Amino acid sequence: MAKIAILGATGFVGTALTLRLLDLGHHVTTLSRKPSKWPIQHNNLKVIRGDIATGQHLNEVLQGADCAYYLVHGLAENAEDFEFLEAKGATQFAHAAVRAKLRKVIFLGGLGPEEDISAHLRSRHLVGDILGLIPGAVLEFRASIVLGAQSTSFEMIKALSQRLPVRPFAPWLETPCQPIALEDLLAYLLAALEVQVIGHTVVEVGAPDVIPYGELIDLVHKIEEVNKPKFLLPAMDQRVMLPLIDLILPEFANIGKKLFLSLSYPTVVTDKKAEELFPDIVPRPLEVAMREALAESQTSYPPVWKGDFWKEISEHTRQQTMQGQQQLIDKIKSFTAPYQEKIMSRIPRRRKNEN
Numbered sequence: 001m002a003k004i005a006i007l008g009a010t011g012f013v014g015t016a017l018t019l020r021l022l023d024l025g026h027h028v029t030t031l032s033r034k035p036s037k038w039p040i041q042h043n044n045l046k047v048i049r050g051d052i053a054t055g056q057h058l059n060e061v062l063q064g065a066d067c068a069y070y071l072v073h074g075l076a077e078n079a080e081d082f083e084f085l086e087a088k089g090a091t092q093f094a095h096a097a098v099r100a101k102l103r104k105v106i107f108l109g110g111l112g113p114e115e116d117i118s119a120h121l122r123s124r125h126l127v128g129d130i131l132g133l134i135p136g137a138v139l140e141f142r143a144s145i146v147l148g149a150q151s152t153s154f155e156m157i158k159a160l161s162q163r164l165p166v167r168p169f170a171p172w173l174e175t176p177c178q179p180i181a182l183e184d185l186l187a188y189l190l191a192a193l194e195v196q197v198i199g200h201t202v203v204e205v206g207a208p209d210v211i212p213y214g215e216l217i218d219l220v221h222k223i224e225e226v227n228k229p230k231f232l233l234p235a236m237d238q239r240v241m242l243p244l245i246d247l248i249l250p251e252f253a254n255i256g257k258k259l260f261l262s263l264s265y266p267t268v269v270t271d272k273k274a275e276e277l278f279p280d281i282v283p284r285p286l287e288v289a290m291r292e293a294l295a296e297s298q299t300s301y302p303p304v305w306k307g308d309f310w311k312e313i314s315e316h317t318r319q320q321t322m323q324g325q326q327q328l329i330d331k332i333k334s335f336t337a338p339y340q341e342k343i344m345s346r347i348p349r350r351r352k353n354e355n
Contacts, residue, residue: 002027006069012151030048070127108185111206176267
């Protein structure tokens with residue numbers, strides 16, 4: 001079995017991947033600022049005290065490793081310059097990887113366009129470019145939302161669907177995305193150990209379904225058999241709404257704000273490289289992935305507010321519905337007016353004395 005290093009092993013994907021690798025008999029080495037609090041104990045697992053932010057003990061983690069997974073993500077950082085910190089960590093890892101003469105580096109990045117993107121996606125792509133400079137094989141997976149219990153993105157979707165009495169509707173919620181089930185992502189990450197690639201190779205992965213972000217909330221409503229009216233959000237810059245994240249999603253506020261600003265950018269698979277390199281992996285349909293995640297998830301999200309606030313929201317929704325109906329009636333009238341006049345002109349007029 002191989003000796004594998006994992007950077008970012010305490011994250012959602014990192015923890016699941018570490019357990020799979022240990023089950024397969026691999027020897028895993030990882031880095032932690034607090035090894036004594038490490039949640040996993042195993043004879044083939046070695047946890048070294050260190051920090052990717054400082055580069056401390058990176059050489060020791062990679063020593064003797066055949067392959068390394070880089071799953072470090074700075075979304076949870078409070079610092080405004082998280083992009084710089086992510087780039088700095090990737091650079092330090094790249095130098096250590098060169099010294100360790102790794103055969104392969106596997107990186108989990110973010111799915112999205114190359115240009116005109118959010119700070120979050122821009123940072124993900126930059127880290128991939130930095131790691132791509134490492135000699136040998138560098139396999140960069142790009143994924144959208146990962147559906148699985150305790151995944152931050154999934155839990156935020158679940159929280160919004162359960163916490164809000166309405167389904168918010170806005171143009172940026174109509175942006176297409178292509179989530180992937182945790183189990184399918186792990187299948188790709190594990191298969192990457194054996195696949196042969198040369199240089200920096202980017203592989204986009206996702207479920208077979210493409211869906212607007214907002215319809216992920218609808219999918220949760222469908223599975224949980226609830227029906228909530230749509231609420232049209234006023235047209236405004238997304239940044240104006242950032243303070244609302246603190247109120248609606250206080251558990252995920254720091255990460256949520258960064259992800260929220262990425263909603264205007266599509267995160268969909270644009271090529272067939274995953275099918276070419278991993279023909280045996282067939283990702284499950286989106287609804288199946290969502291049902292599995294919901295079945296496994298143990299969380300629940302009661303409403304943040306109660307009382308008059310939601311009463312006002314309900315009233316606003318009702319007024320919007322009535323206004324929308326009236327606009328539709330007015331539109332129909334405007335279309336049919338010319339024909340209405342013709343029809344009326346053909347009807348004989350009554351004489352004054354006619355009974």
